[in-house]
Amino acid sequence: MARFDRYMLSQLLILFGFFSLILVLIYWINRAVRLFDQLIADGQSAWVFLELTSLSLPSIIRIVLPLSAFVAAVYVTNRMSQESELTVVQATGYSPARLARPVIYFGAIVALLLSALVHVLVPLSTTQLSERQEEISQNLTARLLTPGQFLTPSDGVTFYIRDISSNGEMLDIFISEATDPARRVTYTASRAYLIRTDNGPQLVMVDGLSQTYDVATNRLATTGFEDFAYDVSTLMSEDNARARSASGLWTWELLNPTPAILEETGAEADALRLRGHDRFAQTALGFVAGLVGFSALVAGGFSRFGLWRSIMFAVGLVVVLKILESTGASIARGNPQTLWPFVYLAGVGGIAISGLLLHIAARPYFFKRKPRGITP
Numbered sequence: 001m002a003r004f005d006r007y008m009l010s011q012l013l014i015l016f017g018f019f020s021l022i023l024v025l026i027y028w029i030n031r032a033v034r035l036f037d038q039l040i041a042d043g044q045s046a047w048v049f050l051e052l053t054s055l056s057l058p059s060i061i062r063i064v065l066p067l068s069a070f071v072a073a074v075y076v077t078n079r080m081s082q083e084s085e086l087t088v089v090q091a092t093g094y095s096p097a098r099l100a101r102p103v104i105y106f107g108a109i110v111a112l113l114l115s116a117l118v119h120v121l122v123p124l125s126t127t128q129l130s131e132r133q134e135e136i137s138q139n140l141t142a143r144l145l146t147p148g149q150f151l152t153p154s155d156g157v158t159f160y161i162r163d164i165s166s167n168g169e170m171l172d173i174f175i176s177e178a179t180d181p182a183r184r185v186t187y188t189a190s191r192a193y194l195i196r197t198d199n200g201p202q203l204v205m206v207d208g209l210s211q212t213y214d215v216a217t218n219r220l221a222t223t224g225f226e227d228f229a230y231d232v233s234t235l236m237s238e239d240n241a242r243a244r245s246a247s248g249l250w251t252w253e254l255l256n257p258t259p260a261i262l263e264e265t266g267a268e269a270d271a272l273r274l275r276g277h278d279r280f281a282q283t284a285l286g287f288v289a290g291l292v293g294f295s296a297l298v299a300g301g302f303s304r305f306g307l308w309r310s311i312m313f314a315v316g317l318v319v320v321l322k323i324l325e326s327t328g329a330s331i332a333r334g335n336p337q338t339l340w341p342f343v344y345l346a347g348v349g350g351i352a353i354s355g356l357l358l359h360i361a362a363r364p365y366f367f368k369r370k371p372r373g374i375t376p
Contacts, residue, residue, distance in 0.1 A: 073290035284347030
């Protein structure tokens with residue numbers, strides 16, 4: 001690798017790391033705020049919050065990397081142009097295509113990072129996140145044993161305990177059920193114990209009262225009890241055996257779905273194969289993002305007034321790439337069996353646009369009218 005290539009590549013990688021960190025923090029904070037409200041409302045600890053947000057980071061980084069590559073390429077190209085570094089290098093005989101070599105190296109590095117994310121880290125984190133969320137949904141201590149708070153573990157059910165003694169005894173229990181529109185049931189007890197049975201977890205309430213209100217007759221029936229077993233498994237998610245989602249499958253499993261995978265995910269084979277190809281398309285988009293930004297600025301040429309017009313043009317090209325990405329995905333989803341190559345539309349389009357812009361940059365008078373000869 002030539003000295004200029006190493007210099008420009010180092011600048012690209014430094015700015016790429018900086019912009020990636022900033023954008024990941026923005027995306028992560030936005031997602032973490034919503035998750036924080038949900039977990040705190042369910043009585044979870046700060047450690048659970050950090051664990052779940054950490055598991056969501058690979059998906060966030062996957063979204064951010066192509067954008068960071070584009071911003072880094074535009075920033076470095078603009079700075080080198082303003083400081084006349086590109087002009088000096090071009091004066092030594094470097095063509096625009098030769099100048100793009102470090103950007104191509106840079107795109108290959110971004111593509112490798114995206115490959116590691118979409119093919120390894122994202123499936124692993126998605127699977128682990130799904131398992132942890134299922135464990136949390138089944139965690140009675142987090143969902144029920146939160147003294148001094150009114151909790152709603154499921155629709156129509158309100159649960160409250162005043163305090164928990166040192167030996168695990170719950171004091172002053174209140175349970176309100178409004179799942180049946182025809183009647184409402186309220187349970188109160190002075191104390192209760194949580195036990196596990198073969199039929200699931202049971203809440204044994206002692207010295208309490210059951211009140212049943214019949215909406216049709218407008219009558220209230222009360223029953224006192226010395227002990228009463230309440231099935232708290234109904235307060236938890238009924239979907240105990242959560243199937244893997246397509247996002248948690250390995251790429252090889254997506255491209256070669258077995259009958260067991262089809263049954264587990266509930267998806268069609270062509271749809272899963274399309275998701276597998278989409279992962280490769282995301283990698284290709286990471287490769288062309290920086291190249292498109294560089295080519296747009298180089299094609300604009302040098303200007304003493306700055307490259308703001310070329311920068312706006314580059315941003316417009318990114319919008320075009322996103323339109324191509326969504327359009328190609330929509331076409332492919334219409335008939336995934338035969339139209340799956342359209343998911344690569346954005347990657348192929350980015351390479352074609354970059355090649356065209358570098359071709360134009362090598363011919364400054366490409367769009368200009370050639371000067372007419374002087375006639376005597």
